[in-house]
Amino acid sequence: MRRWNGWGDESTNMELPNSADTFLQEKLGNGHRLTDCQLSDVIAKVPNSKLINHPLISIDKEQRVRHARGQSLPDWLAMRSGNIDVFPDGVCFPNNREEVQEIIAYAQRYDVELIPYGGGTSVAGHINPKSSTKPILTVDMSHMNQLLHLDEHSNIATFGAGTPGPMVEAQLRAKGYTLGHFPQSFELSTIGGWVASRSSGQQSLRYGRIEQMFAGGTIETFAGSLDLPSFPASSAGPDLREIILGSEGRFGIISEVNVRVSKLAQREDFIVIFFPDWQLASNFCRKLVQQRTPLSMLRVSNAVETQTQLKLAGHEKSIAWLERYLSLRGCKNNKCMLTLGVTGSKHQNQASLIEVKPLMKKHQGISTGTILGKRWVQNRFRFPYLREALWLKGYVVDTLETATNWQNVDNMMQLVENSLRDCLSQQGDDIHVFTHMSHVYSQGCSLYTTYLFRNGDDHQQTLKKWQKLKHAASQVIVNNGGTISHQHGVGKDHAPYLSVEKGQLGMGIIKNLANHFDPNKQLNPGTLIDSVSLEQLYHIDQDSNS
Numbered sequence: 001m002r003r004w005n006g007w008g009d010e011s012t013n014m015e016l017p018n019s020a021d022t023f024l025q026e027k028l029g030n031g032h033r034l035t036d037c038q039l040s041d042v043i044a045k046v047p048n049s050k051l052i053n054h055p056l057i058s059i060d061k062e063q064r065v066r067h068a069r070g071q072s073l074p075d076w077l078a079m080r081s082g083n084i085d086v087f088p089d090g091v092c093f094p095n096n097r098e099e100v101q102e103i104i105a106y107a108q109r110y111d112v113e114l115i116p117y118g119g120g121t122s123v124a125g126h127i128n129p130k131s132s133t134k135p136i137l138t139v140d141m142s143h144m145n146q147l148l149h150l151d152e153h154s155n156i157a158t159f160g161a162g163t164p165g166p167m168v169e170a171q172l173r174a175k176g177y178t179l180g181h182f183p184q185s186f187e188l189s190t191i192g193g194w195v196a197s198r199s200s201g202q203q204s205l206r207y208g209r210i211e212q213m214f215a216g217g218t219i220e221t222f223a224g225s226l227d228l229p230s231f232p233a234s235s236a237g238p239d240l241r242e243i244i245l246g247s248e249g250r251f252g253i254i255s256e257v258n259v260r261v262s263k264l265a266q267r268e269d270f271i272v273i274f275f276p277d278w279q280l281a282s283n284f285c286r287k288l289v290q291q292r293t294p295l296s297m298l299r300v301s302n303a304v305e306t307q308t309q310l311k312l313a314g315h316e317k318s319i320a321w322l323e324r325y326l327s328l329r330g331c332k333n334n335k336c337m338l339t340l341g342v343t344g345s346k347h348q349n350q351a352s353l354i355e356v357k358p359l360m361k362k363h364q365g366i367s368t369g370t371i372l373g374k375r376w377v378q379n380r381f382r383f384p385y386l387r388e389a390l391w392l393k394g395y396v397v398d399t400l401e402t403a404t405n406w407q408n409v410d411n412m413m414q415l416v417e418n419s420l421r422d423c424l425s426q427q428g429d430d431i432h433v434f435t436h437m438s439h440v441y442s443q444g445c446s447l448y449t450t451y452l453f454r455n456g457d458d459h460q461q462t463l464k465k466w467q468k469l470k471h472a473a474s475q476v477i478v479n480n481g482g483t484i485s486h487q488h489g490v491g492k493d494h495a496p497y498l499s500v501e502k503g504q505l506g507m508g509i510i511k512n513l514a515n516h517f518d519p520n521k522q523l524n525p526g527t528l529i530d531s532v533s534l535e536q537l538y539h540i541d542q543d544s545n546s
Helices: 019-028 039-043 061-066 073-081 097-110 165-173 191-197 278-290 303-311 316-328 346-362 371-379 383-391 406-423 459-478 495-517 534-538
Strands: 090-092 113-117 136-140 147-151 156-160 214-221 224-228 253-260 267-275 297-301 336-344 395-405 432-440 444-454
Touching: 019 303, 019 444, 039 061, 061 090, 073 383, 073 395, 073 459, 097 113, 097 136, 097 214, 097 253, 113 253, 147 165, 156 165, 191 253, 267 278, 267 346, 267 371, 278 297, 278 336, 278 346, 278 406, 278 432, 297 303, 303 316, 303 336, 303 432, 336 346, 336 371, 383 395, 395 406, 395 459, 406 432, 406 444, 406 459, 444 459, 459 495
Parallel strands: 090 136, 113 136
Antiparallel strands: 147 156, 156 253, 214 224, 214 253, 267 336, 297 336, 297 432, 395 444, 432 444
């Protein structure tokens, strides 16, 4: 059974080692555990539905609770406290594109707002209903989860948009193929959600981001169905796929997705390398990607993240031996851990590693082989469960991410981390902050920052802490050459910052597209584009320094 108020399956937990308590107390002070409300108490708060009956629609109150929030930290706090201010009036589960069209016609007739829902994994407020005088219907795509067609000559697969990551891979692997898209949300997120939010997978160096995989498909809109044919390439005007990529449900509901798939590789290895410091590790990554060495992944943790991962890994004796060995080899207090992936035939992987070795030696890298890499593979999709483990000890964890050009990487990382570390210092709160480089490009890379802090006295005070932290870091990002999102999308949380990146003319284009497809603003209102100010969103006092 999936958790109603957290991540993933109720039977899955991420256990922290005994040493975690000491580590967290040293960094943040004693945790303060808050009380969780019960599902039955939240169900009792759900108001009567405003929807007109329809055979595809459920107005069951528990379903409405389970579809009211995503997985952002504000969502987490709302679910844990039971303070959910708005619920959808119903949930529908279409089985095919014709039923999606039927729901759109229903919404048009009765003036209903629609929220497309994939796996409910949004960390930016995409799927949260806003207060409205109109009925709100969440369109859960989970029944549209099949591989509909596989063209083995062209390597094009067609899926129902609600197919979650594990089912995408299972259905393809049964035929000898893979999509190769592995975001951290892979366990629950869907192929339609990946397209709608411009998702990036952990092995994008080999397979590309979702925009390289997305070959076409079908989108159901209030203006009609938009069919995007799958061409290998075209110069026939602007690429309409780009309109749908990152559209976040504002233009229509994606019903079918065509993707470019690959034959399964013969083998795959993940190798962990340690470098004496961030600069050496970062330069190693930049030079590898700019010389186009065929790899599937490069991921490097800064010194604080490396220290944190080793402290929280458990296996204290093994880690102690590793630390001694690395220290003897010149990797001490500032060491940074890098995970490198090679995917392909045995010959291809060997050739890639031959290119890697001289550059690794030049940058003083120390390979530990594939042992730690195998452990990473075993746990690669378990990080979201860390929030549950920390919550039970009285702490919260959140992340934010951006991308910037190589010459700005160190500056951006320092500015973001400092903004988080210093944000709550006046009220005596310590913030434990660390960053890793998760995706690399010839032009630059993404930076993925994690921050931990103690709960406040109650859920509302904890939310206020987050609001200050999120706003401080987001302002730093957009004002210093970073994108407001590299892989999580815009949603409602990032919408007020988007205009800095897109500009007035760019925002006008996006708004005009939304008006074209959805003139009455019934599709996921408030997401991607909104008139809400930063002060309204984060309850910022303009007269205060916060």
